[in-house]
Amino acid sequence: MTGGSTKVQVAVIGAGPAGLMAAEALAAAGAQAHVFDGMPSAGRKFLLAGRGGLNLTHSEPLERFLTRLRPQAPRLERAVRDFSADALRAWAASLGTETFVGTSGRVFPVDMKAAPLLRAWLHRLRGAGVQFHMRHRWQGWDDQGRLVFGTPAGPVPVAARAVVLALGGASWARLGSDGAWVPTLREAGAEVRPLEPSNCGFDVAGGWTGLFREKYAGHPFKSVAITCGGRRQKGEFVATATGVEGSLVYAFSADLRDAITRTGEARFLLDLLPDRSEADVLREVAHPRGSRSLSSHLKGRLGLEGLKMAVLYERLSREDMHDPSRLATAIKALPIVLSAPRPIEEAISSAGGVAWDALDDALMLRHRPGVFCAGEMLDWEAPTGGYLLTASMATGRAAGQGAAAWLATQAHARREGS
Numbered sequence: 448m449t450g451g452s453t454k455v456q457v458a459v460i461g462a463g464p465a466g467l468m469a470a471e472a473l474a475a476a477g478a479q480a481h482v483f484d485g486m487p488s489a490g491r492k493f494l495l496a497g498r499g500g501l502n503l504t505h506s507e508p509l510e511r512f513l514t515r516l517r518p519q520a521p522r523l524e525r526a527v528r529d530f531s532a533d534a535l536r537a538w539a540a541s542l543g544t545e546t547f548v549g550t551s552g553r554v555f556p557v558d559m560k561a562a563p564l565l566r567a568w569l570h571r572l573r574g575a576g577v578q579f580h581m582r583h584r585w586q587g588w589d590d591q592g593r594l595v596f597g598t599p600a601g602p603v604p605v606a607a608r609a610v611v612l613a614l615g616g617a618s619w620a621r622l623g624s625d626g627a628w629v630p631t632l633r634e635a636g637a638e639v640r641p642l643e644p645s646n647c648g649f650d651v652a653g654g655w656t657g658l659f660r661e662k663y664a665g666h667p668f669k670s671v672a673i674t675c676g677g678r679r680q681k682g683e684f685v686a687t688a689t690g691v692e693g694s695l696v697y698a699f700s701a702d703l704r705d706a707i708t709r710t711g712e713a714r715f716l717l718d719l720l721p722d723r724s725e726a727d728v729l730r731e732v733a734h735p736r737g738s739r740s741l742s743s744h745l746k747g748r749l750g751l752e753g754l755k756m757a758v759l760y761e762r763l764s765r766e767d768m769h770d771p772s773r774l775a776t777a778i779k780a781l782p783i784v785l786s787a788p789r790p791i792e793e794a795i796s797s798a799g800g801v802a803w804d805a806l807d808d809a810l811m812l813r814h815r816p817g818v819f820c821a822g823e824m825l826d827w828e829a830p831t832g833g834y835l836l837t838a839s840m841a842t843g844r845a846a847g848q849g850a851a852a853w854l855a856t857q858a859h860a861r862r863e864g865s
C-alpha cells in the first residue's frame with residue numbers, strides 16, 4: 448500500500464503487544480483491521496523482552512495483582528479483570544506456548560522465548576484477515592482527517608473509520624517507540640502527561656570513585672535488601688558506571704524518581720546482610736581481629752567481600768570503618784543517595800502518557816471520536832514482574848473491543864439516517 452489515498456475500516460497503529468491484541472479483538476468481532484508500524488517488523492520490544500525469558504504475567508491472586516498497578520489500578524481494573532493472568536496463559540497456550548510459574552510467582556513460556564509465540568500470533572492474525580503495513584510511520588492527521596504515514600515511498604494518507612493507537616512509551620527508542628506521538632496528540636486536544644523513565648536505573652549523587660567504577664561497574668549486589676519510603680524488599684541489583692540499576696532498584700523506581708523530581712535527590716537504605724540481625728552483625732564486627740586486616744576480618748566473620756566491601760569503603764569515612772558500632776549500622780542500613788534517574792531511552796518502560804480524563808470508559812479519546820488508545824502509551828506504570836505486558840495486552844484488547852463496538856454503533860446510526 449504505497450502512493451495514493453487508501454480507505455480502511457480500522458487502522459491499528461503500533462504492532463507491539465497492545466496493537467496486536469487490539470487487532471485480534473477487532474478480527475474476532477468481524478472487523479477488518481489494518482496494522483501499521485514504523486518499523487520493518489512487528490513486536491521488536493516484545494522480542495527484546497524475550498531475551499530476559501519473557502515474563503508474560505504474574506500468578507498472584509488478581510486482587511494482589513491489581514495493587515501493582517497503583518495508582519492507576521481503578522482505571523486499568525476492568526481491562527485486566529477481562530484479560531487476567533489466567534486468560535493470558537490460556538491465550539499463550541492457544542498459540543502453542545505453554546507457560547510455567549517460576550519460584551517468584553512470575554509466569555514465563557516453557558521455552559523462555561518470545562519469537563515462537565510472536566511468530567504463531569502473527570500467523571494467526573494474518574489467517575484471521577488482519578493486514579500488516581510495516582515501515583509506515585504515523586505522523587498525524589491531515590486537514591481532511593486522514594491518517595498520514597511516512598513510508599519509504601513518501602507520505603501515504605489513509606482514511607479509517609476507527610483507529611487504535613498503540614504507540615508504546617519512549618524507552619529503547621531504537622525498537623520503534625520514541626514518544627514522537629506526544630505533541631501530535633496534544634495538538635489534537637488530548638491531555639498527555641510527560642513521559643518519564645520507569646523501571647529505570649539511577650545516578651548516585653557525586654558518582655562512584657574511579658577505582659570503584661573500573662573494578663565494579665556491572666557487578667551485582669546479590670542477596671541484599673533495600674528500604675525506601677517505609678517499604679523493604681530483598682533482591683538483587685547491579686552497580687553501574689554512574690550508579691545503580693536492576694530489578695530491586697526498579698521495584699522502587701517510581702518513588703525514587705518522584706522524590707528526585709520533588710526535592711532534587713532520593714535515598715534508599717541498603718542492607719548488605721539482610722538475613723542477619725544488626726546485633727549479630729555488631730557482635731561479629733566487634734569480635735577481636737588480632738593482626739588481621741579489617742577486610743579479612745569482615746570476610747571471615749560475615750562473608751563480606753568484593754562489591755559489598757567496596758561500597759562500604761566507598762561511602763564510609765576511615766573513622767566510621769574503624770568504629771564497630773557505626774560500621775555495623777552501615778552494613779545493615781547504608782544510605783545510598785541518588786541524584787537523577789537514567790534517561791528514558793535506557794529504561795524498561797515509561798510512566799506518563801495519555802491522561803485518563805482524555806479517554807472514555809472504552810479507551811476512546813473524548814476529543815477525537817473513533818480514536819482509541821492502548822498499552823504503554825496510556826498514563827500508568829507498574830513494576831517488572833509481567834505486569835507491563837499483561838496490562839498492555841489487556842488494554843489493547845479493551846481498545847479493540849471498544850473500536851469494534853463503536854463501528855457497530857456508527858453503522859447503526861448510518862442505517863437509521865439513510
Ligand SMILES: Cc1cc2nc3c(=O)[nH]c(=O)nc-3n(C[C@H](O)[C@H](O)[C@H](O)COP(=O)(O)OP(=O)(O)OC[C@H]3O[C@@H](n4cnc5c(N)ncnc54)[C@H](O)[C@@H]3O)c2cc1C
Pocket residue numbers: 460461462463464465466483484485486489490491492493495496497499500501502503504583584585586613614615616618619622623624625626627628794795796821822823824832833834835836837839
Ligand atoms: C529490555 C526490556 C525487557 C522487558 N521485559 C519485559 C517482561 O519480561 N515482561 C513485561 O511484562 N514487560 C517487559 N518489558 C516491557 C514491555 O515490553 C512493554 O511494556 C510492552 O512491549 C508495551 O507494549 P505496547 O504494545 O504498548 O508498546 P510497544 O511494545 O513499545 O509497541 C509499540 C509499537 O508502536 C510502534 N510505533 C511507535 N510510534 C509509531 C509511529 N509514530 N508510527 C508507527 N508505529 C509506531 C513501534 O514501532 C512499536 O512497534 C520489557 C521492556 C524492555 C525494554
